[in-house]
Amino acid sequence: MTDQLAGTGTLLRLALRRDRVMMPVWTLLTTLLVVSMPGALGSVYATAAERARAAASMNANSSMRALYGPVFGDSLGALTAWRGGVYAAVLAAVMSLVVVVRHTREEEESGRQELLSAAMVGRRAPLTSALLAALVADAAVALLVAGGLAGQGVRGALALGLAVAGTGLLFACTAAVAAQLTESARAAKGIAAAVLGAAFVLKAAGDAGTGGGRSALTWASPLGWVENVRAFAAERWWVLLLFVGAVAVQAGAAYVLAGRRDLGMSFLPSRPGPAEGRLGTAGALALRLQRGSVLGWSAGFLVAGVVFGGMADGAADLVGDNDRTREIIERMGGQGGPGVLTDAFLATMAGMFGMVAALYAVSAVLRLSGEESGQRAEPLLANAVGRLRWAGGHLAVAFGGSALILLLAGLGLGLGHGRGLGAAIGATLAQLPAVWLIGALAALLYGAVPQYAAAAWAVAGGVLALGWIGPALNLPQAVLNLSPFAHLPRLPGAQALDWAPPTVLTALAVALTAAGLGALRRRDMIA
Template sequence: MTGTWALLRVVLRRDRLLMPLWIVCLAAAPLGYLSSIEAAYPDAASRQHFYDLNASSATFVVRNGPLYGSSAGNLLAWQCGFVPVVVGLVALLTVVRHTRAEEEAGRRELTGATAVGRHAGLAAAVLAACGACLVYGLVVAAGLAAQGVPVAGALALGLGFTSSGWVFAGAGAVAAQLTWGASGARGIGIGGLVLAFLLRAAGDSSGSASWLAWLSPIGWAHRLRPFAGEQWWVLAVGVLATAVFFGTAVLLSARRDLGAALLPARPGRATAKASLRSPWALAWRLQRGTLVVWTGCLALIGLLMGGVAQNVADMMRDNRAVADVLSRMGGGGAVTDAYLAGTMTLFGLAAAGYAVQATLKPRAEEAAGRAEPVLATAVGRLGWASAHWLIALAGSAVLLAVTGLATGLAYGTGASLVPAALAQLPAVWVLAGLAAALIGFVPRFAAAAWGLLGAFLLLSLVGTALRWNDVVLGISPFQHLARLPGGAFSVTPVLWLVLIAAAAGALGLIALRRRDIPVG
């Protein structure tokens, strides 16, 4: 492990912007939820009514986990039921980025030639991810305690998030040893995360099979029972699982060569198929797996959100404050329309995440050294980069259409919600255009596109609930869209957003054509 601390400093320096950004943005969500809960349910009677409506709802339990009581802290912990999934995702992606992606780019071989131990890079990546998760949990706990909730419950909630992040950081370390590429490691890690969510959902929604939730790190965060008689010993389960995962990753790393993998790579064809002999075909080949994963995950969430729409409508009819919060997120006067429009906003933000990832693919290819061999042929820069960008634009449209259809089918209205979902598309395209501009003008900071998405997420979810100034909220392109269903559609903001997206993307492509490739 010689050199671990030096490499840890390198990891922290490389993530000096990204890591604090995700910590602050994710921490704002629980704090905003608490303020919204206290405004919507100011007394014990209203909170008890909420509990009576939702504690036994199978679909709500699948989505958020068990609801243990009717206090403000109980409602907060339940509302944050999906946060452990997000923290786990960030942690495993961080570990993969600083392990397998480093090997794939050839940088791990350079650091390995110095006086560092064989497993120092792996240990540094895991320590950085776990440290960030711990800071996040403590920030959440301190912020909630400052708002007046019980300190023990706030600490249990924050450490539950930390525990999930630690376990999936270890899982990411194991996944990084198995495949030849970072994308494969991410796929294995995300597959494990989805499995953990499904086990938690199955255990919480089935009394006879509740033991399934104990097989999931996400279930452990719920079994910690924040604000409901905390079970502190559950934290030891997460720590033990993290140690097992990390120890397994070290053993697996010792059994393979640097740059190799334990799972054999599938032999490729001697010559490319005719359908692969163009920059468009290559871009689709590289991007199709990402689109399929995003579409499947969001369609599943759409089924869950559509399934609980009627329950939400019943709840909001008795609580005007909740209806007002959702109406500010989107929608017209009807409470169901307000809920569905707010849901479409969330799907739009998620689709923007896909669009950013797909748009940044050329930058990843450039950094990994794979762009130069392609551009050394008759392929031009504009054709190569625009293929990825247009796939991001078209893919986000497909993603929103499928998600809207899934939500409508679960709600019982068929394809009627597809236009409402596609109404989010102009704002999604703005994110894709800004990401393309960053690649062209400041490629070293192209990852800042994720920071823009995080800022828009904060404005749309927390800012609207807390009634921030309209000028501040207007920074987000999602604030200028029609609130469908139930709202009035206007063509003017759509045209402006599409024009901004097209201008940003075009300028980015022009800048890419004029700059050096690669830029480290």
């Protein structure tokens, strides 16, 4: 067994070095989401009576329970666990599954693992080092969350930190199993992400139907375990044992599967294509490669739009006469007429959809980097396919897919709200210039400095964090203006539509995309 783990320490150091930027940034963003909550919530609900009324209102609203889960206490710590616990766990899960797939299946797919395995590297060392890398990141999240919330209660802070880290490690093991089953890193990430999405749906369905987290559907989801730890509200420490058991079972399965397959092989091989290709253009190939991602994002945005649209009319009732909450929502969503708060809520949701769509745009653009580093672009470019045609096909999918998912998000908002379908669609499509600008920045980085193309993720994540928690932290407008989304009209509800900012952002997106394509045309391809 020792021989099979030979080289684990060296591979772990290599993994941590490769992720020396991504891991700290993601860890800090996840932690900031949680530790910023007590201050923001304290400014909104200054007294115990206000917090008790807010908790009762949230628990009485099925849509809010589906979105955030039930509230188990009226302290600032309990409200923090309610508002940010599950979403911090989701972020930790995404970070962990990306880390594990990157250092297992992606290494095999690129051929680098075969070179490493020719040296003194044990059979199970790559899987072990990847899981340990995820463990390091999740442990850092646990320590930072526990330390940042210790002022609200040490026991509750530790329980929440362990629950968030436990979720991350659990989905790291899910990704480890998926990496053994599939031949491609993209498919492994897709399987792990689909399991995470199903976990959120199960939790939401259970919480919407039964208050207090008692539903069997809630308990069937690891994200439901996070809320049922009940941090800052008579902690249930035994729930953490569920994470331990799930991690042990999945890690064991991953090790068994890893020992029964050859390097580079999988248990779910890809189907062979037709003897004669049916795709005549580079754009058609790009669409074929990315259609699964487009369909998945489209379905998610449509469903989320319906859910948030159904909550719009209840926004005023939930806020009541709390001026601070009204100020935060209106700061995020702008001003309106008689239905100011409802319009502001819809505008806020449209902005959030736009910021999340920027993550899709970056992912779709950076598919170019994956095709190049995986040496799948070289055979295409060796034929009568120019670089601009090849890259243009993927960029068309990225920018066109962004428009599609925002269109469906607006459709969902309108259908969920029950009125104002055109206004809801217009509100989400108004986010496109900022989404395209971030996608264009990713294209520029890939074309000019491909080794730093992943920095586009940091930009998109920073914009999302700024828009998500910036208004609640009452950051200066000059700081909020660093996000391109801050310059877009707040629809619905804007008194006058100023076309200048969207036009400028679109022109910048076009210029950056052109510069990226020009740089790609001149540079050498990755060998």
